[in-house]
Amino acid sequence: MRKVDIFDTTLRDGEQSAGVNLQSHEKLEIAYQLERYGVDIMEAGFPASSQGELQSVKQIAENMKHCTVLGLARANHKDIDAVREAVKGAAKPGIHIFLATSPVHMQYKLNKTPKQVIETAVESVRYASQYFSHIQFSAEDATRSDWPFLAEIIEKTIDAGATVINLPDTVGFTTPEEYRKLFEYVQENVPNIHRVKLSAHCHDDLGMAVANTLAAINGGASQIEGTINGIGERAGNAALEEIAVALKIRQDAYKIETQIDLSQTVRTSKLVTKLTGMIVPQNKAVVGANAFAHESGIHQDGVLKNKQTYEIIEPEMIGLTSNKMVLGKHSGSHAFNEKCKEFGIYLDKKDSRKLFKAFKDLTAKKKEVTEDDIFALMMDSSLQETSPTYQLELLQVSYGSHVVPTTTIGIRTPEGNVVQESATGKGSVESVYNTIDRILNQPVTLTDYRIQSTTDGIDSLAEVYVQIEIEGASSSGRGIEHDVLEASAKAYLDAVNRLNVKEYFGEQAKGVSSL
Ligand SMILES: CC(=O)SCCNC(=O)CCNC(=O)[C@H](O)C(C)(C)COP(=O)(O)OP(=O)(O)OC[C@H]1O[C@@H](n2cnc3c(N)ncnc32)[C@H](O)[C@@H]1OP(=O)(O)O
Ligand SMILES: CC(C)C(=O)C(=O)O
Ligand SMILES: [Mg+2]
Secondary structure, three states: EEEEEEEOOOOHHHHHHOOOOOOOOHHHHHHHHHHOOOEEEEEEEHHHHHHHHHEEEHHHHHHHHEEEEEEEEOHHHHHHHHHHHHOOOOOOOOEEEEEEHHHHHHHHHHHHOOHHHHHHHHHHHHHHHOOOOOEEEEEHHHHHHOOOHHHHHHHHHHHHHHHHHEEEOOOHHHHHHHHHHHHHHHHHHOOOOHHHHEEEEOOOOOOHHHHHHHHHHHHHHOOOEEEEOOOOOOOOOEHHHHHHHHHOHHHHHHOOOOOHHHHHHHHHHHHHHHHOOOOOOOOOOOOOOOOOOOHHHHHHHHHHHHHHHHHOOOOOHHOOOOOOEEEEEEHHHHHHHHHHHHHOOOOOOHHHHHHHHHHHHHOOOEEEEEEHHHHHHHHHHHHHOOOOOEEEEEEEEEEEOEEEEEEEEEOOOOOOOOOEEEEOOOOOOHHHHHHHHHHHHOOOEEEEEEEOOOOOOOOOOOEEEEEEEEEOOOEEEEEEEEEHHHEEEEEEHHHHHHHHHHHHHHHHHHHHHHO
């Protein structure tokens, strides 16, 4: 058995998914869960991108006990210094420097000759080597790069101090056979390659990210990169949970071991889904709601006779359990805290007390409080504590089949005043949003609106997810309430609040350049 290191980039490449913007405490919660899941290396963010991001990476770095925490940097001193500052408190700090090596990226994006690209990469890695013993260098767009040129830059960056070399399939262009050959080529043509680990990083533009990653392992990769649920830029990254389960189920074929605790799979996936708002398709491999559902008679008959007829993965292996602890009116704080722990929520005493109270209030309205309800409660209460926000104080909607929907809303502004307005709309949700727009007096465009119930049944909570744009900046928000219109209003305000937090940190980002 050969060991392959798992490099998680949910908090960096995953957060690059359009419409995802995680708050610091949300990133920290995911980081704790990733460590429980057993990732070897965690890319916590891109510290030079803003002061808020730097602080968030710093908080993660200071709290992880076992895994290496990295920050991403372009090949320049300013970005490298931002990573130094961000990960200095980590038990195992590291840096990830990238520079593109494909002709199209070098010529048009970087405006550099291949010679200048080599010089820049070498100089940056050498600079970083004064401060780091773990230095990953990524030849961005490696799969569209000239192979002899790749071999040359890899050899030189290893001499400059790189300890991991990554060959990213940045635009999801490669095929399994080709990617495996690239790994073999590099091992045969770079004399000092034995001094480093070789890493694979795949994107899913052609739907081959997981297959390409597994092919890289066959080609000799000793580290693989990906994100939970496969979230990430464009079509996303390779889904780590799919790779980890494939390596386990087909250990006969791959002969690879990882230190992933597969029983944490479902928890990790759920936490990422809930906090990013990126909903997993029902039929997604491993973690989709239907991944273990048998619908047709012949399949059901087979499974009843012997599960192995149609199930290649034991649900228990990934943390699905058939026994169910029901939380309700008579549950106490122990069962409640146990439930929070079970699905990956880290709570200190104060938050735990606050959530437990909200949970008890909810049991007065609902017979059974589900995991999703608890997630909903947690997310609803979390944002208010971290920054001044717009808060919904009053909502009144008048709707009928022959009247124009009209809404009156009162909002408490970050300054503490309550502003009240009314407006109409073609439907009640539109009238709610027109009213909020009037109060905010900002040009908000709604670009996505989705609604789902958190559980089955008439007493379920409504969970609304929205994406908005204000003057070119995009943001997403969630709202959870018993009433659909109140959830819609809260989701909209949540998105506005998140944008305001981002702008606040954006202002502070100027400080990064003086590091
Ligand atoms: C393949 C990947 O996933 S790479 C990671 C992508 N992630 C992100 O971009 C998220 C975070 N990014 C950001 O917040 C911003 O882009 C910042 C703060 C990093 C930079 O913002 P800006 O300074 O305004 O530059 P902008 O993003 O518009 O352009 C990128 C610049 O970096 C340069 N650049 C791109 N990659 C690299 C690199 N690896 N090394 C050095 N320079 C680079 C570009 O050539 C361009 O330079 P130019 O201004 O001289 O033309
Ligand atoms: C920063 C690099 C590794 C990246 O994300 C990519 O090339 O896809
Ligand atoms: Mg990537």
